[in-house]
Each structure stands twice: as C-alpha cells, then as structure tokens.
Amino acid sequence: MNAEHIHPDYHDDPELRSTVEGLDALALSERDEPDEGFESRIASATRPGVVGSVTPPTRRHPMSTWWAVPVAACVLVGVVGLWLARSSPPAAGPKTTSVAWSESDVDDLLFIDGLAQDQALVIDTSYTTDSADHQTADELLFDVLGNEGGAS
Amino acid sequence: MRPTAAEDNPARPPGADRLGALVAEAASGDESAWESIVSLYGRRIYAMAKSRLRDAESAEEITQSVFATLAERLRGGDTGYEERGQFEPWLFRITMNRVRDEGRRRQRRAADTIPFQHAASVPAAEPALDGEDRVGPLREALGRLDDRDREVVELRHHGQMSFNQIAELLDEPLGTVLARHHRALKKIKKELERVEASRS
Numbered sequence: 544m545n546a547e548h549i550h551p552d553y554h555d556d557p558e559l560r561s562t563v564e565g566l567d568a569l570a571l572s573e574r575d576e577p578d579e580g581f582e583s584r585i586a587s588a589t590r591p592g593v594v595g596s597v598t599p600p601t602r603r604h605p606m607s608t609w610w611a612v613p614v615a616a617c618v619l620v621g622v623v624g625l626w627l628a629r630s631s632p633p634a635a636g637p638k639t640t641s642v643a644w645s646e647s648d649v650d651d652l653l654f655i656d657g658l659a660q661d662q663a664l665v666i667d668t669s670y671t672t673d674s675a676d677h678q679t680a681d682e683l684l685f686d687v688l689g690n691e692g693g694a695s
Numbered sequence: 696m697r698p699t700a701a702e703d704n705p706a707r708p709p710g711a712d713r714l715g716a717l718v719a720e721a722a723s724g725d726e727s728a729w730e731s732i733v734s735l736y737g738r739r740i741y742a743m744a745k746s747r748l749r750d751a752e753s754a755e756e757i758t759q760s761v762f763a764t765l766a767e768r769l770r771g772g773d774t775g776y777e778e779r780g781q782f783e784p785w786l787f788r789i790t791m792n793r794v795r796d797e798g799r800r801r802q803r804r805a806a807d808t809i810p811f812q813h814a815a816s817v818p819a820a821e822p823a824l825d826g827e828d829r830v831g832p833l834r835e836a837l838g839r840l841d842d843r844d845r846e847v848v849e850l851r852h853h854g855q856m857s858f859n860q861i862a863e864l865l866d867e868p869l870g871t872v873l874a875r876h877h878r879a880l881k882k883i884k885k886e887l888e889r890v891e892a893s894r895s
Binding site: 556558559562563565566567569570572573574575576577581582583584588589590591 | 721722724726729730733734737738739741742745746751755758759762763765766767769770829830833834837848849852853855877880881883884887
C-alpha cells in the first residue's frame with residue numbers, strides 16, 4: 544500500500560482542523576501547567592555532573608510494603624518465642640531460671656568461659672527473665688566479645 | 696501531498712548537529728547544556744505523562760525519572776547513550792516506557808486508584824479552552840482511543856514530535872503513523888460530535 548495515498552495532509556483536511564486545533568490547545572495547556580521552577584527542579588535533581596550515579600527516583604507506594612511490618616513482627620515474635628522456649632518455666636521461689644542448653648551450646652559456653660577467665664570475669668550462666676539485676680546471656684556474650692575486639 | 700520538513704516539525708528544536716553537540720556538552724558535565732536540554736524537552740515529557748496519568752505529581756515524577764535515566768546514560772560507560780542523531784525518539788521512547796509502566800502499575804492497583812484505561816472518563820475541574828468547556832469531552836475522547844492510536848496523537852501534539860520521528864520511535868512506516876493519526880482524529884471528532892449531540 545502506497546503511504547502517500549493513504550494519508551491526508553491534515554493541514555488540508557478542513558473537517559479535522561478544529562480537532563487538531565483542540566488537541567494542540569489541550570497539549571499547550573498541559574505543557575504550560577508546571578510552575579516556573581519546574582525546569583530548574585528537574586535539572587538540579589538530575590544533572591549528569593552530580594557526584595555518583597544518578598538513579599531514577601523510586602516511588603514506592605505504601606501498599607507495596609504493607610507486609611513488611613507484620614512479617615518483621617512475626618519474625619521477632621518467633622525469635623523471642625524460641626528463645627523463651629529454651630528456658631524451663633520459672634519455679635516458685637527464687638526468680639533465677641536455669642537454661643536448658645544444647646550440646647553445641649555447651650562448647651560455646653566453655654569457650655566463652657575460657658575467655659572470661661582470661662579476663663578475670665565471672666560469668667553467670669543462669670539468667671532471669673524478671674530481675675533487672677542480672678544481665679541476659681546475650682548481654683554477657685557481647686560484653687566478653689567486646690573486650691576481645693568484637694565478634695568476627 | 697506529504698508534509699514538508701518544515702511543516703512536519705512544529706516544535707523546530709535545534710538542528711540535529713546542534714542537538715548532538717548539546718547532548719555531548721551535557722554528558723561532559725556542562726550544566727548550562729543540561730539545563731537547555733531540560734528546557735527543550737521537560738514540558739513536552741510532562742504533558743505526555745499528564746495526558747495519560749491525569750495526575751500532576753505523577754507527571755512530574757515521570758519527567759524527573761526520564762531525565763535521571765538520561766543523565767545516567769550520558770554519564771557513559773558501555774551502556775551509555777551513543778549519539779546517532781536519534782536523540783528525540785530515544786528520549787521519548789524512555790518516556791513512553793515510563794508512562795506505560797506507571798499505567799500498568801495503576802491497573803494492578805485498580806482498587807486503590809482510578810483505573811488507567813478509564814482515567815480520562817473521570818470528570819475533572821479543568822480550565823475551559825477558548826471560553827468553551829471543551830477540555831473534558833476532548834480528554835474523554837482521547838481516552839477512548841486504543842493505546843496505539845493514542846500514543847501517536849500524544850507524541851504528535853503533546854510531545855510535538857514530527858511524524859518521521861514518531862515513525863522512527865515506533866519502528867513503523869511513516870504511512871502507517873500518518874494513517875493512524877488520521878484515524879484517531881476522526882474518532883475523536885466523532886466522539887465530540889456524539890457528546891455535543893447528547894447535550895443538545
């Protein structure tokens with residue numbers, strides 16, 4: 544099909560002239576819509592000379608990450624629950640609770656104990672869930688490892 | 696009679712050589728050149744995005760996204776832009792892809808926002824053109840076009856691209872683009888007449 548025969552020169556199509564003018568006017572109104580600072584905003588935010596790579600702004604709709612908080616909460620609850628589940632129920636009387644360690648934990652504790660003895664520290668491997676006077680096992684571990692220059 | 700080169704390009708941007716030089720200067724960090732490019736194309740890109748998305752904030756975000764991508768490509772590397780005299784089609788292809796992506800995202804979120812394909816049918820408080828309230832029906836008529844016809848119209852009128860550039864961008868023969876534009880205008884005219892008849 545010969546393209547020259549199927550298309551009009553719209554400038555010469557009086558029936559469509561008003562439509563063309565209307566579309567041009569509509570388009571002009573939309574090009575004029577942004578305020579005077581539009582170009583400077585865009586240019587400033589995107590110029591190639593900006594140090595580091597320029598990445599297109601990522602517009603994240605709040606709904607796209609709605610699941611993040613509940614998932615994080617579930618994970619946190621799960622971790623805490625697992626941690627608490629390793630302890631036996633608190634007995635009546637003393638508030639201290641002994642922890643049922645697994646075999647692998649014993650090796651870790653012995654290692655930590657060794658470190659502590661080197662540092663002339665006393666580690667209390669019992670912990671309480673109620674009393675504020677005792678450090679948790681994690682806090683003790685961090686204290687010891689911190690004295691050694693931090694965990695690797 | 697085919698449109699002449701002068702008639703075919705209503706925006707008359709800088710010639711290809713000057714544009715290529717401008718792009719090269721911007722790529723080398725010339726802020727003035729970059730600002731010139733933004734001035735030349737920023738509002739045209741905005742208008743295309745606004746026509747589709749009916750949302751000024753989104754239109755500006757799309758515009759910024761397009762120029763951010765352009766800046767990144769101009770900064771070079773193997774994936775950078777190579778000047779081949781096709782800057783405008785390339786730039787507007789990026790624009791169209793961004794607008795389409797946003798439109799598809801809105802369709803997926805149809806429950807939370809106005810459906811993309813029906814955006815034009817939602818009445819909006821728009822300033823009248825030439826003292827007559829023609830904007831609403833015109834937008835609606837434009838919104839009723841199929842995507843391919845609508846793209847040609849928006850590239851032509853909002854983007855101020857020549858038919859040759861549109862054909863290059865869409866990778867279609869010039870005659871096809873012209874025919875599609877003509878068909879789209881007739882559909883819009885018919886729709887406007889229908890609306891006018893329903894009002895009387």
